Amino acid sequence: MSDLILFHPVKSLDNKILLPAGTTLSADIINDLISEARSISYKKYSMLQHGTIRKDILSFISRPPYNLIFSDNAVIDDLLNFMDNVHLISPVIQSLDYFKENDSYTYRHILNVFSLCVHISKVMMSDHWVRLNEAASGTMHDIGKICVPMNILKKASPITHEERSILEHHAVAGYLLLSLYFQNPEDPVALVARDHHERREGSGYPRGIKLNNHIVDIITVCDVYDALISERPYRSAAYDNRTAIELVTEMGEKNQLNPDVIKTLVSINRKEKSHFSECEVSHEIRGNQPLYNSYGIFEDDDN
Ligand SMILES: [Fe+2]
Numbered sequence: 001m002s003d004l005i006l007f008h009p010v011k012s013l014d015n016k017i018l019l020p021a022g023t024t025l026s027a028d029i030i031n032d033l034i035s036e037a038r039s040i041s042y043k044k045y046s047m048l049q050h051g052t053i054r055k056d057i058l059s060f061i062s063r064p065p066y067n068l069i070f071s072d073n074a075v076i077d078d079l080l081n082f083m084d085n086v087h088l089i090s091p092v093i094q095s096l097d098y099f100k101e102n103d104s105y106t107y108r109h110i111l112n113v114f115s116l117c118v119h120i121s122k123v124m125m126s127d128h129w130v131r132l133n134e135a136a137s138g139t140m141h142d143i144g145k146i147c148v149p150m151n152i153l154k155k156a157s158p159i160t161h162e163e164r165s166i167l168e169h170h171a172v173a174g175y176l177l178l179s180l181y182f183q184n185p186e187d188p189v190a191l192v193a194r195d196h197h198e199r200r201e202g203s204g205y206p207r208g209i210k211l212n213n214h215i216v217d218i219i220t221v222c223d224v225y226d227a228l229i230s231e232r233p234y235r236s237a238a239y240d241n242r243t244a245i246e247l248v249t250e251m252g253e254k255n256q257l258n259p260d261v262i263k264t265l266v267s268i269n270r271k272e273k274s275h276f277s278e279c280e281v282s283h284e285i286r287g288n289q290p291l292y293n294s295y296g297i298f299e300d301d302d303n
Pocket residue numbers: 141142170196197
């Protein structure tokens with residue numbers, strides 16, 4: 001981590017600059033940041049009891065394609081029972097409230113990634129502690145977006161390269177915010193925030209490293225899948241479920257995403273819900289792309 005440089009400032013929700021742009025993220029700088037907050041102890045809240053979160057989760061998973069994934073009441077019961085164990089510290093709860101009020105896409109995305117990663121990790125393994133970590137990470141992976149101005153988060157037209165850099169800043173910003181809040185730069189939720197845009201073959205950001213981490217693998221598949229099937233301001237429609245799964249599968253074939261997690265995603269999307277190890281994934285491309293999609297197109301490119 002010592003070679004990362006901050007291209008943009010890291011700010012708290014109340015707009016206090018915690019680290020300015022240009023900071024080199026050495027271990028000493030990160031430890032200094034954390035030591036200033038040593039005396040703070042944050043109150044913890046039951047996530048499911050907070051505000052309208054329980055109601056919102058139930059509403060989001062009742063919409064396609066989540067209604068098929070969560071078609072069995074026993075799966076929903078398990079999800080809610082499990083979520084009862086998830087407690088979040090006040091700055092994280094405040095960030096959820098902030099997104100709910102200002103950016104409904106990010107709010108829904110965070111809760112969808114949370115529900116999906118709880119379910120996928122239940123199907124793939126039974127280790128309670130790891131599941132709990134994955135669940136918590138799902139709610140915090142994009143917390144660094146509090147450092148991205150709303151007009152960039154919600155921009156419908158092509159963005160500039162500078163705006164892309166500010167958007168990508170959310171991974172490192174989230175890592176630093178969570179290192180600070182948990183007073184530990186090695187806390188799994190902080191590492192997930194930093195690494196959830198890395199790809200297994202090294203094509204991601206911020207470090208472009210070849211990452212092989214089980215928790216990140218699950219969050220990343222859920223993150224990409226939910227982003228595809230959701231409506232976004234920069235394209236005319238969401239990807240349909242078939243196309244989204246095809247694109248995720250293609251990313252697995254390129255070794256960008258974990259193939260076992262993709263198989264699990266495919267199997268829970270099917271009626272029979274066979275075990276992921278027995279799931280055959282189709283490699284045929286049949287889906288449709290949205291008519292208009294400015295993702296990957298830059299306003300300041302020449303052509
Ligand atoms: Fe992200």
